[in-house]
Amino acid sequence: MEKILKIGTLAAAAGEKVHGFYQVEGTDLTMPVTLINGRGEGKVLLLTAGVHPDEYPGIAAAIQLSNELQPADICGGVVIVPMTNYSGFLAKKGSHVPADGKNLNRLFPGDPNGTEGDRLADAITKDFHSVCDYNIDLHSGGIDEEMKPLIFFSLMGGKEIEETSRQMALSCSVSYIVRSTATNGEYSSAVLHGLPSLLLERGGNGFWSQEETDADKRDVRAVLKHLGILACEVEPAKIPVEIAVTKYYESDATGCWYPCFRPGERVQKGELLGEIRDHRDQVLSRYYAEYDGVVLYQTSSLSILKNKALVAFGKLG
């Protein structure tokens, strides 16, 4: 686009791609950023990954896209932050911001006077959401979570943003798209600042593969194409099921978790979703399906603590 694409100290003129680092004010935190300013006028999409730094397929996809996307193919711009929680990525000690132990995806829109994670969220809101028109945030299941690829999109930004977000989601090749009313995550906060957005989840358990990475890259390209930002060919998306109601089962005991189904498997009302047993294999708690539905994602570790997530169960029909 004609005008300069600028974030922090980084700037890309029309037809230019710039790689650099962004410094979060008042902290030692930095993160790699790529600005791609296209040749023609158009909108700007923000692609974030690594808000949870141990969710790897999206991080690999964002890194590879920052190399592969070229200004000549773009109308408008693309801003890529492949490792949003970069200090967490380097530390390799879980999914939080190392300096304050906080979950970055619960801190938005952030606080300029808070701890490192609060300031990082504030910086994303003020310097990135403010100059972009759309947002895709790439995630996976956590280190102890398994899931089927799915998309969350927000109902909280009004009808127009919801519908644009839904159409973005329908460009992606996932099994399920899930309505969300959360507000404190990166993408859900972007929605409240006027950006149609989605959160794409693929992979989990701390693994990554080039196959999952390629699937994420295909979906990002498809959304960019749908929005008129990128000229490219993509394979057609499969038609997803839209989930309006999701029940998030939590543990009411500490012990060992034995799920009965895998993500993507359909379950009938009344069937046992899983049970918690103690160290002598005695049943402590059982969890039953409240309706006909599908396991979207679930905890995959044997160890479970009280009041922790067990299963996200989407309603079908």
Ligand SMILES: [Zn+2]
């Ligand atoms: Zn995540």
